[in-house]
Amino acid sequence: VPRPSAPQRANLRLADIAQLAGVGLGTASRALRNEPGVAEATRQRVLAVAEQYSYVVSPEAARLAGRSTARVGLLVPHLSRWFFGTMVEAIDGVLRDAQLDVLLYAVGDLEDRRRFFKDLPARRKVDAVIVVAFPVEGDDLVRLHSLGVHVVAAGGQHATYPYVCVDDFAAGRLAMDHLITLGHRRIGMIESVDVDQPRQPTGRSRAYRAALRVAGVPFDPALVARIPWGGEHGAHAMERLMALEDRPTAIYAHSDELAFGALRTARRLGLSIPEDVSVVGVDDHPMASLADLTTVRQPVREQGAAAASMMLSLLQGSEPPDRALTFSTELVVRASTGPPRLRDARRR
Amino acid sequence: VPRPSAPQRANLRLADIAQLAGVGLGTASRALRNEPGVAEATRQRVLAVAEQYSYVVSPEAARLAGRSTARVGLLVPHLSRWFFGTMVEAIDGVLRDAQLDVLLYAVGDLEDRRRFFKDLPARRKVDAVIVVAFPVEGDDLVRLHSLGVHVVAAGGQHATYPYVCVDDFAAGRLAMDHLITLGHRRIGMIESVDVDQPRQPTGRSRAYRAALRVAGVPFDPALVARIPWGGEHGAHAMERLMALEDRPTAIYAHSDELAFGALRTARRLGLSIPEDVSVVGVDDHPMASLADLTTVRQPVREQGAAAASMMLSLLQGSEPPDRALTFSTELVVRASTGPPRLRDARRR
Numbered sequence: 001v002p003r004p005s006a007p008q009r010a011n012l013r014l015a016d017i018a019q020l021a022g023v024g025l026g027t028a029s030r031a032l033r034n035e036p037g038v039a040e041a042t043r044q045r046v047l048a049v050a051e052q053y054s055y056v057v058s059p060e061a062a063r064l065a066g067r068s069t070a071r072v073g074l075l076v077p078h079l080s081r082w083f084f085g086t087m088v089e090a091i092d093g094v095l096r097d098a099q100l101d102v103l104l105y106a107v108g109d110l111e112d113r114r115r116f117f118k119d120l121p122a123r124r125k126v127d128a129v130i131v132v133a134f135p136v137e138g139d140d141l142v143r144l145h146s147l148g149v150h151v152v153a154a155g156g157q158h159a160t161y162p163y164v165c166v167d168d169f170a171a172g173r174l175a176m177d178h179l180i181t182l183g184h185r186r187i188g189m190i191e192s193v194d195v196d197q198p199r200q201p202t203g204r205s206r207a208y209r210a211a212l213r214v215a216g217v218p219f220d221p222a223l224v225a226r227i228p229w230g231g232e233h234g235a236h237a238m239e240r241l242m243a244l245e246d247r248p249t250a251i252y253a254h255s256d257e258l259a260f261g262a263l264r265t266a267r268r269l270g271l272s273i274p275e276d277v278s279v280v281g282v283d284d285h286p287m288a289s290l291a292d293l294t295t296v297r298q299p300v301r302e303q304g305a306a307a308a309s310m311m312l313s314l315l316q317g318s319e320p321p322d323r324a325l326t327f328s329t330e331l332v333v334r335a336s337t338g339p340p341r342l343r344d345a346r347r348r
Numbered sequence: 349v350p351r352p353s354a355p356q357r358a359n360l361r362l363a364d365i366a367q368l369a370g371v372g373l374g375t376a377s378r379a380l381r382n383e384p385g386v387a388e389a390t391r392q393r394v395l396a397v398a399e400q401y402s403y404v405v406s407p408e409a410a411r412l413a414g415r416s417t418a419r420v421g422l423l424v425p426h427l428s429r430w431f432f433g434t435m436v437e438a439i440d441g442v443l444r445d446a447q448l449d450v451l452l453y454a455v456g457d458l459e460d461r462r463r464f465f466k467d468l469p470a471r472r473k474v475d476a477v478i479v480v481a482f483p484v485e486g487d488d489l490v491r492l493h494s495l496g497v498h499v500v501a502a503g504g505q506h507a508t509y510p511y512v513c514v515d516d517f518a519a520g521r522l523a524m525d526h527l528i529t530l531g532h533r534r535i536g537m538i539e540s541v542d543v544d545q546p547r548q549p550t551g552r553s554r555a556y557r558a559a560l561r562v563a564g565v566p567f568d569p570a571l572v573a574r575i576p577w578g579g580e581h582g583a584h585a586m587e588r589l590m591a592l593e594d595r596p597t598a599i600y601a602h603s604d605e606l607a608f609g610a611l612r613t614a615r616r617l618g619l620s621i622p623e624d625v626s627v628v629g630v631d632d633h634p635m636a637s638l639a640d641l642t643t644v645r646q647p648v649r650e651q652g653a654a655a656a657s658m659m660l661s662l663l664q665g666s667e668p669p670d671r672a673l674t675f676s677t678e679l680v681v682r683a684s685t686g687p688p689r690l691r692d693a694r695r696r
Binding site: 261 | 422579634
């Protein structure tokens with residue numbers, strides 16, 4: 001390697017280091033920033049050249065050049081639940097393939113979330129943030145925006161940022177129309193009102209009323225049990241619904257976890273599924289097939305991967321092909337739903 | 349602030365900056381490294397002093413001082429499964445409270461893991477690594493060691509590094525002794541052989557043989573179904589066991605997910621639980637109570653938090669009080685286990 005004269009040394013740029021080391025610009029950059037994807041021998045050669053010419057990587061310059069940290073922050077509640085864990089796994093896979101690191105911010109409850117938006121621990125540590133399936137609004141939104149980085153919402157609609165989600169109204173209609181087609185008219189709804197939910201509860205709730213309306217069935221508020229998220233709550237809701245004098249012949253639960261609770265209550269009451277009562281959920285949780293639960297499948301892994309791809313487009317400086325991506329859902333019929341008993345059908 | 353003379357400026361250290369700004373050493377360090385936990389006004393004051401005296405944070409010096417990156421790498425397979433997600437959530441909580449960031453490395457399958465140990469993307473990016481519930485051996489262990497950082501194993505025993513786990517043998521004995529106390533003698537085992545398992549399958553398997561031996565029941569290999577991890581596999585294993593001419597009156601499954609599959613098979617065969625066959629699992633998965641499954645509870649959140657605390661001790665330069673922490677498990681009796689039918693008990 002020819003030793004350049006003094007003025008040249010002062011002006012040495014990344015491109016010069018790359019040329020002197022006989023590698024591409026990207027490889028030189030990765031080698032100097034200790035990023036993976038560079039053979040060890042190559043890395044050593046680049047570092048030797050950089051040292052020889054006293055070249056120093058400037059974090060500020062790197063930041064200005066676009067990809068300063070090579071890290072993406074992942075803001076995720078309820079990591080212990082299947083939906084969130086699956087989402088994160090899929091996002092991580094796509095980002096890792098692009099040699100980006102994932103900084104995890106587990107915000108389990110409202111207090112964690114408040115603290116995150118107050119302290120913004122991700123500040124200057126990430127190039128982008130993916131918010132997994134919870135709504136960010138009001139002051140939190142302003143704080144998130146103040147990070148000055150790209151944001152994508154995975155598993156939920158978002159007015160401000162690009163997002164990936166499912167159509168919750170359509171999912172709810174699939175579940176409800178299935179019950180109505182089987183002949184059910186007296187249908188209970190177990191409605192989750194947890195604000196942390198990945199889904200828009202309003203979409204799944206609106207589907208209930210819309211389906212009844214189309215079928216000409218009047219809405220009966222006694223048939224709706226509004227509860228916080230969780231299987232135990234689903235079980236209690238089912239107790240209430242099955243204690244009604246004119247009890248429902250079918251149950252539409254906002255999620256499979258709620259439905260699992262409903263199934264337990266039915267079992268404990270000695271009710272046969274689906275002869276005495278049909279139950280349908282939403283999600284296709286991995287346990288749904290083990291519980292023989294009819295449900296509406298949403299593609300979780302695919303949503304996570306799509307959100308990560310969207311983020312890659314943004315980081316590369318191009319707008320993603322779609323700023324809003326809605327995945328479709330499908331009905332999966334199993335043994336928990338069937339026609340109502342003849343006497344139940346006749347009563348009406 | 350008095351302006352020091354030239355020689356003083358050259359010697360200015362972090363302690364000087366801290367004193368000049370009127371803050372502690374830790375606060376000065378955090379402020380200069382843009383870490384959270386410092387009020388904005390304080391941060392600005394520290395930065396102003398540093399700028400005035402041309403003080404520059406040296407990453408090399410910081411690294412030598414101990415905590416260079418303020419990041420911990422989390423190596424975790426199967427994030428979509430409850431056990432792993434819960435573990436990560438607990439670890440993240442403790443590390444975040446200590447103002448450490450979590451770099452996530454989701455290594456879902458063997459190929460991911462191979463790639464991680466080959467490329468070591470965590471190199472120079474973390475001060476420590478927590479391995480969540482999978483064994484690291486042979487060349488992988490050498491590669492992991494080459495990172496030159498602290499390592500803790502969460503949810504599994506490890507010969508080399510400090511670890512947190514449960515006693516799988518004791519857990520298995522709780523399940524088996526429960527069945528034997530109820531009067532069962534012909535007990536089937538659904539044994540998971542997935543190498544990725546968080547538990548030591550050998551511990552849970554050894555418990556089966558040991559419990560039988562103590563009860564004076566000869567070991568019958570026909571009663572053992574070895575399968576990969578997963579509910580569907582559990583369901584198939586149950587089909588095989590219940591097709592035996594002299595079929596078992598009780599099933600000991602290595603994990604609740606396997607037991608859920610077994611319960612589905614029993615239901616589909618029209619068998620009553622526990623009258624026709626008892627089923628016990630291990631873990632106390634959140635779905636276990638919804639499935640009325642008797643199981644052995646292991647504290648997952650507690651294991652994660654303890655592993656993170658262990659790591660904090662190591663990062664602070666002190667050995668943790670215990671390098672091996674084994675949590676105890678407890679039997680949770682629900683409706684899936686009961687005494688065998690009289691005729692089954694009499695047959696023997």
